[in-house]
Amino acid sequence: MTAESASPWRALFDPASLGVSIKRYLQQRPSDAAVLAMAAAVAAQQASLAEALESTLGAAPAGQDPPAPPIEWMHDSITRIAQAIADHSPRASAGLTALGTAAQRFAAPRLMVAADGNTAALEELATAAEIPADVALYVLQQAIRPWLAWLHGARALSLTDQPFPTRRYCPACGGQPLMGKHIEPDGHRYLRCNNCGNEWAFPRIGCPSCGETDASKIEALFVDGDEGHRIYVCKTCMQYIKISDERLLGGRVHLPLEDIVTLHLDELGVERGYRSVSQGLQPPTVQANDMSH
Amino acid sequence: MKLSRRSFLKLSGATITAAALTGLGFEVKSASAAPLRIAEAKETTTICPYCGVGCGIVCHTVNGKVVNCEGDPDHPINLGSLCSKGSALYQLANNDRRLTKVKYRAPGSDRWEEKTWDWATTEIAKRIKETRDESFVAVDPSTGVTVNRNEAIACLGGAALDNEEAYVYTKFVRAIGTIWLDHQARI
Helix, strand or coil: CCCCCCCHHHHHHCHHHHHHHHHHHHHHCHHHHHHHHHHHHHHHHHHHHHHHHHHHHCCCCCCCCCCCCCHHHHHHHHHHHHHHHHCCCCCCHHHHHHHHHHHCCCCHHHHHHHHCCCHHHHHHHHHHHCCCHHHHHHHHHHHHHHHHHHHHHHHHCCCCCCCCCCCCCCCCCCCCEEEEEECCCCCCEEEEECCCCCEEECCCCCCCCCCCCCHHHEEEEEECCEEEEEEEEECCCCEEEEEEEHHHHCCCCCHHHHHHHCHHHHHHHHHCCCEEHHHCCCCCCCCCCCCCC | CCCCCCCCHHHHCCCHHHHHHHHCCCCCCHHHCCCCCEEEEEEEEEECCCCCCCCEEEEEEECCEEEEEEECCCCCCCCCCCCHHHHCCHHHHCCCCCCCCEEECCCCCCCCEEECHHHHHHHHHHHHHHHHHHHEEEECCCCCCEEEEEEEEEEEECCCCCHHHHHHHHHHHHHCCEEEEEEHHHC
16 A cells, blocks of 8 residues: 555654654754664554554444454564564563563453553563563553554544643543644644544643643743743643644654653653653543533 | 562653663663753733734743743634734833833924823823813804814724723713724724
8 A cells, every 4th residue: 555545544653754853853862862763663663563454454443342453463563563672772672572472372352451551461461571561561552552543543533623621532542642742833732642643632721631721720841942842730630741842843743752852851740749641631620611522 | 760560650650651761771861961950931821912803822931021922823813823013922021122111202302301100191181181172162163063072182092902991991082072083903
């Protein structure tokens, strides 16, 4: 299938925006070359896995009960993602290789449960591969992302236009936001789903965790001289979201990569007593009229 | 940051990415090797004061000082866009050429004098009263109808006035008999 005939959801794995971002960051911070190379390798594998899904399965099925991915595809995805990470990881490369083998002993639903953060399933898999559970979770989530994007991609496209403060969860799959971006030219805010990678509009003055819209309760923190990367902290629910501003960063950004290059902002948020929205949202504090959700 | 196999992210406060990259041996703090200067900014919405369109603005402040103004992308009027004048709104707050004191140039004079606000408001009131008294028409001479109007003063409202200010302004200029009342947004 050519790039021209691919479904729009596959733009979520667009190698073009990733390539531009990596080139820029390599110039700015050469010491991060290894982690940037790992991000590029993972993204390349995800793009390839997404293409394979669409080629073999066609369009995603409509319906309320999403199916588990084909077990062969899932094992292949875990093995390839783990290997892409292992090729650039300073340590744990043996464990990562073992993770692909260990996953062969798990059925698809069990792997899905582990990717969702189930402690028992994750522990079992991590113990078998002898790697930290956090690493196993990261690999599983990266491996499952092309499947979720394929599954929810068609549904996502019609649900992302207008920003509503109550649309805190991904309108396609119900996942939580990983982080967000302010796009060119007018600074509209889009959030990216931590599960399926879908992006949806969200108000600029609004907390994606609790829906707070009182500007006096929301503050932006950034490193002096790097205003393109910010965290917006909410004093109502004590959570934060990271934002990359494309207007200040010189073009389109790839948010999974931005997540990696802004880990110091996560540290800053945690130091000040806040928690990332990617780790779970708080109950809503506003009752906005969101008829479309 | 050290994470054991059981120290899960939701307990540690670290994000999945931070914990995993640390577990993989990547140096995740390279961007913050030196002590960082952290800035804290507020973003507040407001309405552009310059014309009657009423575009939405997001105003960025650091320690109470305006550092940037941009169009509000969520505002239904302008969706983030601004005209050239609105784009320069930042200069309303930060402009070393902005006048902060009363300047007066007397008729025929070639220089500006610095005056106090008390002097200025008193002088304006005095001249309005003089002009109004000189030009006040109680009865229209051609028809004999009582009109009580002041034909020598025109008043112009501004787009920055809110409803209540516009109401008070209208009441005042009508009270002195002004009939030439218009609004800047019509220009």
